[in-house]
Amino acid sequence: MNNITNWVFDLDNTLYKAECGLFDKVHILMGKFIEEKLNLASGDAQALRSKYYHQYGTTLRGLMIEHQVNPNEYLDYVHQINYEVVQPNTSLAEILKSLNGKKYIFTNANFEHVEKVLEKLNMTNIFDGCFDISESDYMPKPHKEVYDSFQNKFNLDNSSTAMFEDLHINLKEPHKMGWQTVWVTNNLEYNLNKDVNQQEDIQKIIDEKGYISHVTDDLENFLKNVI
Ligand SMILES: [Mg+2]
CATH class of the missing domain: 1.10.150.450 (DNA polymerase; domain 1)
Structure with a gap:
């Protein structure tokens, strides 16, 4: 991933672990x-x-x-929830800061939620841009139109863009656009998809879907190894 200069991150269960609840x-x-x-x-x-x-x-x-x-x-x-369960993640914040290029949040939630989560994570002022669901008239990822709107807003070069997501279906369109895709797995993924309940299924999904370039259950370590 050494040609990547645009780093696009989903927020929930991607920048923090699903296990925090x-x-x-x-x-x-x-x-x-x-x-x-x-x-x-x-x-x-x-x-x-x-x-x-x-x-x-x-x-x-x-x-x-x-x-x-x-x-x-x-x-x-x-979003009337107690955000205290999200702990500061200074080490991940430092790695994100050191990534070469621009960093973006691309979420199906709203700005207010993004601000609260980033504040808890100690990650305010790291990202160059944020795209929330109101900007696509509440159409969510994985619909194609949403990615087009995201592209229109930030005008990224597809060949130097990577996207990180916990829901692999949201990586299908980015792959078609020529982005590198990174599936950040966690236990919640298994809760949401009842047919996926074992570790070995991850490889099966990667093989079947064909739109996942990389997979990791540890975003911080993954990024450490690519920078
Ligand atoms: Mg997510």
Whole structure:
């Protein structure tokens, strides 16, 4: 990856470990939002959350299309969480700072959430740009239009761009664009995809999908080895 000068990072479960549980808290509030909005029992709401996530890329997209939910109301609600579980990661911050070129955040969450997470991680003022879901009219990755909007905003040279993501499906479009792709795996990936539950499945996915250039379960170590 020594030709890379544009470093694009997903935020949640990529720049911090899924195991800290922050995103689990968001999931709980997503379910609660659905419970209240659609007047559903807790189990049914969580099932719908998962169904829309898989069908539309984000639960929000499903709620907007199927139930005309206001995206800002939803995003404000699901991010009313305690960010204390995210610990400062000074060593990763230092490595990110030392990467040659520009660094970007590319997220399906909103700016307010990004700011809070980066503050907890001790990573404010590292990134040259951030693209949040409001900038694509709430269309999430992995839809192609979102990557086009990202490209329009930052105008990156495809051959010198790499993207880091915990959800491998979000790397499909970047691979088509000629970016290098890095799948950052974690346990949550297994929770979200019930059919993936064993370590050896990772290699199977890489072989089958064909859009994953690199894989790591340790972003910090991975970056140390490429700079
Ligand atoms: Mg993520």
